[in-house]
Amino acid sequence: MIKDDFFTILEEQLDKKFPFVAYRKPMEEGKREETKALLQQDAITHRVKDFSESGFIFAPFEEQKKALIIPSEASKEISTEYIFEEDHKNVKKEEPPFPPNQLRKLERVEHESLVQKAVDTIKKGKLLKVVISRTESVQTQLKVIEIFKNILKRYNSAFVYLWFHPETGIWMGATPETLVSVERNRFKTMALAGTQSFHQSVDVEWEAKDKEEQQIVTDYIIDRLQKSDFISAEKLRVSEAYTAKAGNLLHLRTDIEGNLKAGVSGLKELIGILHPTPAVCGLPKDNARNFILENEGYDRKFYSGFLGELNLKKETKRNSNRRNQENQAYASISRSTSLFVNLRCMKIKEGMAELFIGGGVTKDSNPSLEWEETVNKAHTMKSILVK
Ligand SMILES: C=C(O[C@H]1C=CC=C(C(=O)O)[C@@H]1O)C(=O)O
Numbered sequence: 001m002i003k004d005d006f007f008t009i010l011e012e013q014l015d016k017k018f019p020f021v022a023y024r025k026p027m028e029e030g031k032r033e034e035t036k037a038l039l040q041q042d043a044i045t046h047r048v049k050d051f052s053e054s055g056f057i058f059a060p061f062e063e064q065k066k067a068l069i070i071p072s073e074a075s076k077e078i079s080t081e082y083i084f085e086e087d088h089k090n091v092k093k094e095e096p097p098f099p100p101n102q103l104r105k106l107e108r109v110e111h112e113s114l115v116q117k118a119v120d121t122i123k124k125g126k127l128l129k130v131v132i133s134r135t136e137s138v139q140t141q142l143k144v145i146e147i148f149k150n151i152l153k154r155y156n157s158a159f160v161y162l163w164f165h166p167e168t169g170i171w172m173g174a175t176p177e178t179l180v181s182v183e184r185n186r187f188k189t190m191a192l193a194g195t196q197s198f199h200q201s202v203d204v205e206w207e208a209k210d211k212e213e214q215q216i217v218t219d220y221i222i223d224r225l226q227k228s229d230f231i232s233a234e235k236l237r238v239s240e241a242y243t244a245k246a247g248n249l250l251h252l253r254t255d256i257e258g259n260l261k262a263g264v265s266g267l268k269e270l271i272g273i274l275h276p277t278p279a280v281c282g283l284p285k286d287n288a289r290n291f292i293l294e295n296e297g298y299d300r301k302f303y304s305g306f307l308g309e310l311n312l313k314k315e316t317k318r319n320s321n322r323r324n325q326e327n328q329a330y331a332s333i334s335r336s337t338s339l340f341v342n343l344r345c346m347k348i349k350e351g352m353a354e355l356f357i358g359g360g361v362t363k364d365s366n367p368s369l370e371w372e373e374t375v376n377k378a379h380t381m382k383s384i385l386v387k
Contacts, residue, residue: 017166019164021056027156028157035152038075040071051267054310054313055310057310058168058305059275059307060305061303070165111367114297115365115367130282130361132292132359133300136355146387147172157176170347171347173345173346174384175341178341179306182336185232188255189256190256191221191241192277193360198248203243209362216283217279222236232262275306275341276304303342306340307340309336309339312335314335
């Protein structure tokens with residue numbers, strides 16, 4: 001489909017107030033990915049019951065029963081190729097005309113004191129790590145579709161999306177974190193931690209505390225997976241930790257892959273183990289989640305929830321030289337799932353964008369550096385809100 005038509009259809013869908021999602025998967029190693037959209041043909045609300053459904057899901061941080069789905073069978077699919085701008089020199093380097101961050105004095109004091117409370121709790125031995133987040137509201141002159149085009153142009157290695165549902169309003173984001181992807185009986189996930197700014201190169205040094213934190217996250221995920229009884233006895237395949245780019249930021253990442261036992265769906269169980277990840281919640285998971293719910297002082301809603309394709313039909317054609325109609329018989333249909341953690345996201349309403357930003361706190365965290373990190377992340381996100 002021609003890209004102008006694609007975006008016009010999204011605008012029409014938004015006017016009709018029918019649920020839809022437009023998204024592009026991360027473009028790994030020069031691989032091109034199409035931008036797809038799933039357009040629900042009415043305004044009915046569908047919820048996920050047991051993860052056996054097929055469609056695109058949008059789940060909050062808390063209360064899985066509130067997870068929404070745009071079911072494949074109630075929607076139309078369209079796609080286009082929207083080019084990522086390799087060299088977007090036009091991106092404004094200076095802070096856009098939003099209130100300068102120095103004015104956010106009260107937010108700063110509040111955020112730093114919460115980080116300090118988290119550090120104190122960690123030192124008492126109740127937690128190893130907890131992710132503390134906040135919101136920031138900024139104005140934007142751009143229309144929703146223009147903001148989405150900016151995201152598509154500037155983030156090639158992220159999962160980028162625009163979601164609308166009458167129950168949630170408009171959400172948009174560019175996330176670097178996979179929750180889990182499953183194809184046939186094979187699943188992939190990742191351990192993500194540590195943040196630094198990107199300056200020309202991904203060849204950077206990491207501080208010992210970042211490496212240590214990321215290793216703890218990797219070990220935790222491996223341990224939880226190995227203890228589960230729906231994973232095949234073969235060993236998990238675990239990569240070295242490496243630096244991954246996400247917009248103007250860098251993170252430390254380890255890829256983890258394994259197989260599900262034959263005949264087991266395993267998806268619900270995998271999600272139960274992995275969500276919320278240590279990158280958005282902390283360790284041990286339940287203590288960290290309780291600390292967040294008791295202290296953060298706002299509702300995260302869909303920030304640090306998860307979203308993506310659930311059990312979508314995928315047709316794989318077998319390699320065959322036969323050129324007759326029988327070839328069709330060699331096409332096999334499988335189901336594939338690609339879920340991402342809803343990070344670096346915003347909720348948009350009437351010219352205002354509410355940004356959601358957080359960072360991992362450990363025993364060595366410095367409250368003022370943690371504040372700076374959220375300012376840095378917010379700054380990267382704001383760059384898509386201006387022309
Ligand atoms: C929680 C966020 O980032 C997570 C993902 C990668 C690195 C993180 C960090 O360095 O703290 C965070 O855990 C966020 O951006 O809102």
